[in-house]
Amino acid sequence: MLATFNLFAAVGIFLAFPFVMTAGAEFFLPLFAAIIIAIALVPALEWLERRRVPSSLAAAICVLGFVLAVNGALAVIVLPASDWFVELPDKLPRIQHNLAPVIDLYSSLNDYVARTSAQVGSGPVARGDVASGAVPSSVVDLIATSAPSAAIEIFFALLVIFFLLAGWRRARTRTIEAQGSFDSALKTARIIQNVVSATSAYLTTITIINVTLGLSVAFVLWLLGMPSPLMWGGIVALFNFVPYVGPIAAALLLGVGGLMTYDTIGMALLPAAIMIGCHLVEANIFTPVVLGRRLTMNPLLILISLSYWGWVWGAMGALLAVPILVIVMTIIGSTGLPAFLVFLMRGDDDDDDEAVATP
Numbered sequence: 631m632l633a634t635f636n637l638f639a640a641v642g643i644f645l646a647f648p649f650v651m652t653a654g655a656e657f658f659l660p661l662f663a664a665i666i667i668a669i670a671l672v673p674a675l676e677w678l679e680r681r682r683v684p685s686s687l688a689a690a691i692c693v694l695g696f697v698l699a700v701n702g703a704l705a706v707i708v709l710p711a712s713d714w715f716v717e718l719p720d721k722l723p724r725i726q727h728n729l730a731p732v733i734d735l736y737s738s739l740n741d742y743v744a745r746t747s748a749q750v751g752s753g754p755v756a757r758g759d760v761a762s763g764a765v766p767s768s769v770v771d772l773i774a775t776s777a778p779s780a781a782i783e784i785f786f787a788l789l790v791i792f793f794l795l796a797g798w799r800r801a802r803t804r805t806i807e808a809q810g811s812f813d814s815a816l817k818t819a820r821i822i823q824n825v826v827s828a829t830s831a832y833l834t835t836i837t838i839i840n841v842t843l844g845l846s847v848a849f850v851l852w853l854l855g856m857p858s859p860l861m862w863g864g865i866v867a868l869f870n871f872v873p874y875v876g877p878i879a880a881a882l883l884l885g886v887g888g889l890m891t892y893d894t895i896g897m898a899l900l901p902a903a904i905m906i907g908c909h910l911v912e913a914n915i916f917t918p919v920v921l922g923r924r925l926t927m928n929p930l931l932i933l934i935s936l937s938y939w940g941w942v943w944g945a946m947g948a949l950l951a952v953p954i955l956v957i958v959m960t961i962i963g964s965t966g967l968p969a970f971l972v973f974l975m976r977g978d979d980d981d982d983d984e985a986v987a988t989p
Contacts (some may be wrong), residue, residue, distance in 0.1 A: 689795035
């Protein structure tokens with residue numbers, strides 16, 4: 631009876647978990663994000679502590695550096711994007727002109743397409759509603775005009791990051807010393823170290839790759855004379871944190887930006903084509919070489935994590951999906967897995983196949 635009760639309790643918790651996460655998103659989303667960011671900053675914290683910087687000061691330096699990096703990214707992306715959004719109504723005639731051959735081709739096939747093209751042609755009617763919003767002049771202005779709940783969540787997340795980092799050494803020591811045996815303490819220390827190493831290595835490496843990809847795209851767009859190349863490069867870098875879905879969304883946005891900028895459909899689609907080409911090179915050559923086999927993950931598991939956390943928390947959940955998956959995989963991998971779960975977590979592995987085939 632006890633085993634049956636535990637089974638039903640586990641099933642109930644499993645089914646209720648996503649709804650609890652969704653209902654309490656104002657608390658759980660910044661908390662999860664803060665924990666992941668704090669884990670990623672632990673190597674920098676330990677580097678400062680080894681140089682005799684006090685833990686509180688080292689934590690403050692890490693948080694300040696993270697805030698400055700995010701502030702710079704927002705300044706590069708959000709402020710120019712606001713200008714593009716305001717200019718969209720004025721650019722609708724150019725977009726319609728560029729899309730005219732495509733619209734004419736498909737309008738003869740279906741009445742629905744004809745009605746859709748007519749609606750695109752009447753786009754400037756909504757001009758007043760789109761352009762009526764005020765454009766923020768700085769990142770501080772953007773935060774000041776945002777919802778108070780968002781500012782509170784950001785402040786809460788920063789406090790969690792600071793206190794997690796400031797008390798990291800003490801908490802880790804107490805957790806290890808609380809174990810009942812030397813083997814348990816050693817295993818706990820190994821799990822903690824593996825989680826920190828895997829999470830920080832993945833986030834640091836993927837950030838460098840994405841920033842390099844964004845700068846490459848921005849440089850090519852600058853050569854093409856496209857306005858705000860750094861903004862587009864920042865969008866590409868940010869969206870590339872979301873596997874599969876992010877690059878598609880970035881290419882679509884670049885397509886819209888090209889239609890707003892150039893007079894021919896060939897030139898208008900060139901920025902999106904350049905982004906897709908750079909992404910294919912990055913995803914198939916550089917990322918596998920840099921990340922290596924140790925940090926590769928099963929694509930099916932990534933898609934499941936993206937769909938699950940995207941369903942629970944939307945766009946922010948999609949950004950956190952892969953780091954959460956890295957942490958879960960590292961913990962489960964350190965504690966051991968049944969054979970079928972090993973297959974799901976690691977995917978196809980030639981070395982494992984050879985090991986199984988060897989008598």
